[in-house]
Amino acid sequence: AQTVTQSQPEMSVQEAETVTLSCTYDTSESDYYLFWYKQPPSRQMILVIRQEAYKQQNATENRFSVNFQKAAKSFSLKISDSQLGDAAMYFCAYRRGSQGNLIFGKGTKLSVKP
Amino acid sequence: EADIYQTPRYLVIGTGKKITLECSQTMGHDKMYWYQQDPGMELHLIHYSYGVNSTEKGDLSSESTVSRIRTEHFPLTLESARPSHTSQYLCASSEFFRAGGVEKLFFGSGTQLSVL
Numbered sequence: 001a002q003t004v005t006q007s008q009p010e011m012s013v014q015e016a017e018t019v020t021l022s023c024t025y026d027t028s029e030s031d032y033y034l035f036w037y038k039q040p041p042s043r044q045m046i047l048v049i050r051q052e053a054y055k056q057q058n059a060t061e062n063r064f065s066v067n068f069q070k071a072a073k074s075f076s077l078k079i080s081d082s083q084l085g086d087a088a089m090y091f092c093a094y095r096r097g098s099q100g101n102l103i104f105g106k107g108t109k110l111s112v113k114p
Numbered sequence: 115e116a117d118i119y120q121t122p123r124y125l126v127i128g129t130g131k132k133i134t135l136e137c138s139q140t141m142g143h144d145k146m147y148w149y150q151q152d153p154g155m156e157l158h159l160i161h162y163s164y165g166v167n168s169t170e171k172g173d174l175s176s177e178s179t180v181s182r183i184r185t186e187h188f189p190l191t192l193e194s195a196r197p198s199h200t201s202q203y204l205c206a207s208s209e210f211f212r213a214g215g216v217e218k219l220f221f222g223s224g225t226q227l228s229v230l
Contacts, residue, residue: 004156045204045206045219045221046221047218047219091157101147101159101162101172101173102157102159102219103173104149104156104157104158105156106156107156
């Protein structure tokens, strides 16, 4: 069975600094997708970034980028120039294939200090 | 951007009550999901649907039931609520982009259920 592990329950970063959130996963599949979701206090889940396993290039979305290490089954999220609005719960998620169901990690609570 | 709505946002009820959590989406998506999330814990899939008249159980055993009579509506029902049902319930729908082979999920704001 596939699993997703986020080993950091809480993280803190100074405004304008950079922070990296860790995620590891376990799968025997070759076709899968990885995601980072942001859940602010409003509870709405927002897709931050997506990575296709077959792509070697790390995905980037503005201040958000990932470090995808396929052999190590690691998928960390880097947030550059952190802003107060980045404070939220961040969930790493895995999906087998393009239509499988999502499997989420426990989440990391990110605090941003002014 | 997401046009997916959950009601109520918060619900406090007594043990033994029957409740229905509503979820509606206006995007015409076929696939819909219900997730359960306890504080500090993973999101667990409890039900999903491929479309009208399709309902499937998810990875986490749940005493709730769902129905899908209309594409836009995917309500979740608890026949007799218990304190162990206290949790956050998140509804989602998805759109499949054939060009990129990717399914994009849209989440509702969730319902926080407290059973006393």
